[in-house]
Amino acid sequence: MQVTTSDLTQIWAGFHALSEPLRLQIIELLHSHELCVCELCNKLEVSQSKLSFHLKTLKEANLVRARQEGRWIYYSLNLAQFIVLEQYLAEYRRFGDILPARGCD
Template sequence: MQTPSATTPHLIAAGFHALSDQLRISVLELLRQRELCVCDLCEALGVNQSKLSFHLKTLKEAGLVHSRQEGRWIYYSLNLPQFSILEEYLADFSHNRVIFSARSCCD
């Protein structure tokens, strides 16, 4: 992987944990289109702010989203480099499968 400091096992595990919840996936799908404030996310998802805040914290701790404050609102956007790290991590397994399947047990 290309950025060892950003690919610690903790961040990889946190990334996959963050992707394991339907509401968090829905948040990410909305953020694929554009940056959104918490109020817009709450409205689009039909959830209250306290419930959403818990899920946004999980996404932020996993490095999957950025946040910025403007006035009293917090806006969220995707952190695409972190998604690339998770993608590269999974791609390494596919690459290893090809290498291992080319070997025989008696080589």
Template sequence: MPSKILIAGFQALSDPLRLRVLDLLREEECCVCDLCEVLAVSQSKLSFHLKSLKEAQLVQTRQEGRWIYYRLNLVQFEVLQEYLGDFGQLGQVVAARQCCE
């Protein structure tokens, strides 16, 4: 059974705005104010989505003065990728089995 953090990761990836945030963070670490501007969303709306990404451990933060900067947590993406990679091996098993003959 998948762990809570794995489930949270996939749930976090199910929202289009959160995916846009992650795409921006692929390029560089970003401040909340910059993300709000680029995405054209309010800080309160974005904060809700960033909280989901942080709880799923997909992003990490650092504070500089009064601003919070976000960056990808690549370790967590590797965990999700490894989990999905296990399904690639299932194709060989399922193809070998003949069901409902």
């Protein structure tokens, strides 16, 4: 897999976004269906301003999508970006058999 600098930037953003517990909770809630901001606020018991900061990070990492319907914004997972992260990590599985064993000297 040939990874460009642009790819690496997007991959880094994805892992950075997933490194925060509240953002992982958001991902878990969006796993089965899209939710509006008010539903996310209620389920996570956080203020809209705090949630907006985390949703912005997830959007910048391309992990979630937003769509507006009337005055509400609905969020859903961008599964294609999760596949990119998964494929990046999968590249390292192929090295499992050739890595030297770690031992104590």
